[in-house]
Amino acid sequence: MTDIAQLLGKDADNLLQHRCMTIPSDQLYLPGHDYVDRVMIDNNRPPAVLRNMQTLYNTGRLAGTGYLSILPVDQGVEHSAGASFAANPLYFDPKNIVELAIEAGCNCVASTYGVLASVSRRYAHRIPFLVKLNHNETLSYPNIYDQTLYASVEQAFNMGAVAVGATIYFGSEESRRQIEEISAAFERAHELGMVTVLWAYLRNSAFKKDGVDYHVSADLTGQANHLAATIGADIVKQKMAENNGGYKAINYGYTDDRVYSKLTSENPIDLVRYQLANCYMGRAGLINSGGAA
Template identity: 35%
Template sequence: MSRQPLRALGLSTGKKARLHRILHTFGLANGTALFLPYDQGLEHGPRDFFANPAAGDPRYIAKLAVEGGFNGIAVQIGLAEKFYWDFAGEVPLILKLNGKTEIPPDGSALSPLNASVEEAVRLGADAVGYTLYVGTPAQTEDFAQYQVVRRDAERWGMPLIVWAYPRGSAIADKGGKNSFYAVDYAARTASELGADMVKVNFPNPAKRTGVPAPYDGDYSTQDAIGAVVRSANRSMLLVSGGEKAGDEAMLEKARQSMEAGATGFIFGRNVWQRERVESLRFVAHLREILAKYPV
């Protein structure tokens, strides 16, 4: 599936200008994207840094993003205010506007706002990120909170990247959060709610217990990720690296994602839980894949 250029996505002038800077000035500058998320300190706690203690220092991560040729780094507001200024202009900032700890259960998950689009503009961000939990009992409140962000993003001309995460007991009963059904539904939901980019986990079509009949079939992983890209419509799709796993398996998922028409990847722990040289080596492999799919 071919990727659509920015001019075909119905974007406002401000959003188009910022996304053009992200996709055609940074990274490979060929219309693909590679983002480095660093909100795990809030989402998972400091335990995520045990594998590579150096990663607990936000300056290390920002420098890694610059050296690795990333299209952007996604952080919460505290780190953006205290550390990003040292690297402002060297790598685009994606300000995460909401987040939560992992301490409460996911069953009624809601990721509360802790920053605004206006603050993102003040900090020189090129995009904002919002975590949307699809399928939880708190979905109504989540959608209302998201509506405020979407309106502000439109008013300020700020691209909106939605972390579209299926969660809750209803999702667990229908294949689980990484099932083809759940990921496909989350991508479509984020697109219909106005996301400019959608971040999803790679779908697993083998997770079929309890899924609706159309998803209870022998789909390949290529079939599944292709359907998810189509469900995102004119919202660009980013595929998450998820938890650290074997390199060849992750790179194969990356290749399948780009073949399906994804815009790029958002890899965090899979990158910075390694020692620096190994991190950059892995990033080079991702860039080799992205280089084959220019827009």
């Protein structure tokens, strides 16, 4: 505990001594070795989805804890391969991406169809694969910010993947189309027994106001999580909340004063707890983004 306190520095007491007075923990479905049996057993997912979710939870250094560590490497498309791999050119070779995930003891490796397909025969039985179905790319000029399908659910299934993932830019002009596409893809993935993971990110220039970036506001990201769970995401990937009150600051949409007075506080633990509450109180798992690449 001393080492953790040193790492947290001046924030140590605020985080380690915090006692939540917002949403009680007994109302949440929290991680545990029995998460699939305790929580997922209630839903309508086919047995193969439960099996593959348990495979994720039983792999890597966190096996048996109910927590997940996923290595996501799709930056070759999202940020360009040169920008992503010039510092370590060996990662132009997909083999080394998968080997890194194995050596690190991750529960899963997530990447593009091309990356994982190129080494699937050698590695699909050694570490769970999560195929990212859609991507933004920055080669188009001028740059646009949209998510385009690069692969099908069937392609992921045929290479032996246990899960598929996708991004929706909630709040963007393109979000309605993305919701329709990914809802259909997740339905098909469940039919084939695969776990579904949604990167539920916000994107709209209006979400930055008066020097505050409300793309990481608890109330807005919480609603993105709720929409992700609505279309069948088994796991929601979200940026950790850094502020709150996006609805009020931007003056749009619907909210309630009790979101800010009773369900959240300024403590980041409570902000993340509100994000989890929007994942059907934890019936859909929540995994935080590791930050900018």
